[in-house]
Amino acid sequence: MYAENTAEPPRAKLRTEGLRAWFGHTEALRGVTLRLPERQVTAIIGPSGCGKSTFIRCLNRMHEVVPGARLEGRVTLDGQDVYAPQINPARLRRRVGMVFQKANPFPTMSIRDNVLAGLKLNRMRIEDPEVIVERALRQAALWDEVKDELDRSGVHLSGGQQQRLCIARCLALEPEVLLMDEPCSALDPIATAKVEELIRDLSERYTVVLVTHNMQQAARVADYTAFFYMGELVEYAPTDELFTHPEDRRTEDYITGRFG
Amino acid sequence: MVTPSQPELAPVAPTTPPAEPSPLGDQRSGRLGERLFTLVCLLSLALPLLLLALLFGQTLADALPRLDWAFLTSFPSSRPEAAGILPALAGSAVLMVLTAAIAIPLGVGAALWLEEYARPSRFTAFVELNISNLAGVPSIIYGLLGLELFVRALSLGRSLLAGAATLALLVLPMVILSSREALRAVPLSVREACFALGADRWQGLRRVVLPMAAPGMLTGIILALARAVGETAPLVTIGAVAYVNFVPSSVLDEFTALPIQIFSWVSRPQLAFRANASAGIVVLLAFMLALNAAAIWLRARLQRRIDW
Numbered sequence: 001m002y003a004e005n006t007a008e009p010p011r012a013k014l015r016t017e018g019l020r021a022w023f024g025h026t027e028a029l030r031g032v033t034l035r036l037p038e039r040q041v042t043a044i045i046g047p048s049g050c051g052k053s054t055f056i057r058c059l060n061r062m063h064e065v066v067p068g069a070r071l072e073g074r075v076t077l078d079g080q081d082v083y084a085p086q087i088n089p090a091r092l093r094r095r096v097g098m099v100f101q102k103a104n105p106f107p108t109m110s111i112r113d114n115v116l117a118g119l120k121l122n123r124m125r126i127e128d129p130e131v132i133v134e135r136a137l138r139q140a141a142l143w144d145e146v147k148d149e150l151d152r153s154g155v156h157l158s159g160g161q162q163q164r165l166c167i168a169r170c171l172a173l174e175p176e177v178l179l180m181d182e183p184c185s186a187l188d189p190i191a192t193a194k195v196e197e198l199i200r201d202l203s204e205r206y207t208v209v210l211v212t213h214n215m216q217q218a219a220r221v222a223d224y225t226a227f228f229y230m231g232e233l234v235e236y237a238p239t240d241e242l243f244t245h246p247e248d249r250r251t252e253d254y255i256t257g258r259f260g
Numbered sequence: 261m262v263t264p265s266q267p268e269l270a271p272v273a274p275t276t277p278p279a280e281p282s283p284l285g286d287q288r289s290g291r292l293g294e295r296l297f298t299l300v301c302l303l304s305l306a307l308p309l310l311l312l313a314l315l316f317g318q319t320l321a322d323a324l325p326r327l328d329w330a331f332l333t334s335f336p337s338s339r340p341e342a343a344g345i346l347p348a349l350a351g352s353a354v355l356m357v358l359t360a361a362i363a364i365p366l367g368v369g370a371a372l373w374l375e376e377y378a379r380p381s382r383f384t385a386f387v388e389l390n391i392s393n394l395a396g397v398p399s400i401i402y403g404l405l406g407l408e409l410f411v412r413a414l415s416l417g418r419s420l421l422a423g424a425a426t427l428a429l430l431v432l433p434m435v436i437l438s439s440r441e442a443l444r445a446v447p448l449s450v451r452e453a454c455f456a457l458g459a460d461r462w463q464g465l466r467r468v469v470l471p472m473a474a475p476g477m478l479t480g481i482i483l484a485l486a487r488a489v490g491e492t493a494p495l496v497t498i499g500a501v502a503y504v505n506f507v508p509s510s511v512l513d514e515f516t517a518l519p520i521q522i523f524s525w526v527s528r529p530q531l532a533f534r535a536n537a538s539a540g541i542v543v544l545l546a547f548m549l550a551l552n553a554a555a556i557w558l559r560a561r562l563q564r565r566i567d568w
Contacts, residue, residue, distance in 0.1 A: 060456065
């Protein structure tokens with residue numbers, strides 16, 4: 001539970017209430033209640049295995065893709081329960097995009113087709129592919145680097161470029177929320193800086209939830225930060241506050257590097 | 261490392277000062293052992309290759325006088341010098357196409373279900389066990405099954421269709437196993453990316469997973485078809501006839517195939533027919549080599565698009 005005296009964040013885009021999640025008999029999340037403010041970057045930090053990845057995978061219903069995975073509690077997007085029976089998970093995932101730890105462009109497709117992949121996979125009519133491709137790649141800050149090789153396969157790009165290609169692939173679907181699961185953990189510092197700058201820019205239009213085990217990264221890019229430990233939300237506050245005046249002893253121990 | 265770039269055959273002269281003690285122990289004896297092992301490995305490669313070359317050389321030598329255009333375009337005859345292989349060649353080609361048309365959709369479909377849709381259960385474990393076992397069943401058993409099921413029960417007669425269905429049954433386990441292997445090689449991260457983009461399972465399979473698995477599937481399928489082309493026992497069992505003096509015009513026609521034609525020539529007493537058999541073997545080998553070459557070419561083409 002987060003402390004009551006933190007400043008009330010702007011309108012919540014996503015909310016979770018008592019969210020619990022299991023893999024088989026292992027409980028990965030033990031009742032998380034959290035509100036993720038609209039058009040802000042919320043970082044989720046915590047040691048490995050604290051449930052931060054599981055948490056964001058519950059937000060776009062990717063958790064249930066894993067065999068043996070189970071979930072309890074509520075997740076609402078703009079007030080609507082995303083686990084309600086009439087909700088189509090595929091539709092939901094178009095509104096709540098996801099970028100993974102390891103860049104995973106589709107190797108059989110060109111850069112152009114990678115950007116359009118989400119639209120094609122959803123059998124959506126593509127009015128003007130060139131416009132969509134350019135807009136998504138520009139938003140992902142990749143356009144200038146790849147505009148002359150759109151027909152080449154994306155696997156020739158560097159790791160950082162591949163990750164931005166995956167971000168562009170998400171953005172082409174014009175989602176409302178962008179979930180990022182340690183998007184920089186496989187990138188070098190320069191590529192990381194680029195992606196971080198991109199995350200800042202994206203937060204003007206999108207609600208971003210960023211899982212990271214890098215506290216400096218959270219401090220640099222996030223407006224709000226949530227600290228998870230052993231499947232529980234320990235503390236949630238505006239980033240400055242959490243890093244300067246942590247309320248909970250465990251948060252303090254973690255951010256000062258005493259464990260984790 | 262102190263290993264020389266060129267392996268020396270002569271032992272190191274005793275006057276050379278000993279190399280500095282290595283924490284890995286005596287490297288020289290290790291190198292000798294390694295050289296011996298390399299030699300043994302090389303021999304075990306050379307021996308079968310040599311035997312194969314001898315066998316092929318002998319066959320080719322026997323076949324050369326008979327190998328000409330007329331041999332490929334003539335019908336069988338009781339006069340060995342006039343006999344040709346056209347019906348067998350046409351039979352094998354049609355047989356292969358029909359076998360592929362039956363085995364590929366069934367095999368790939370079964371692999372897709374087992375690998376992508378079925379939840380692991382006792383039933384799927386049972387099915388998987390049986391597929392693996394079926395891959396080891398002798399081909400003549402498939403011939404008997406084909407005889408009962410296709411030739412008699414479904415009254416297809418001794419037709420191309422019955423033969424192809426039998427061969428398809430025979431290669432189905434191989435097609436399923438290799439297709440599953442290829443599907444399993446597609447990383448989870450790519451499948452998750454499809455889901456995360458809002459794709460349903462089928463769309464992800466069709467647009468992303470299948471194109472990635474295609475080269476591997478294709479290799480297995482073509483190897484399986486090459487095996488089908490060389491099979492004799494099941495075709496003999498279902499009653500393919502050796503003497504056919506027409507090119508099949510319908511899938512319900514009687515037929516012969518290359519291995520059967522070769523078998524019938526080999527079993528003739530006249531020596532001149534043996535030369536025909538050799539020539540038939542060369543044609544069959546060329547047929548299979550062409551098939552394998554096609555597989556390699558196709559795979560390279562598909563893989564160039566992928567380029568990991």
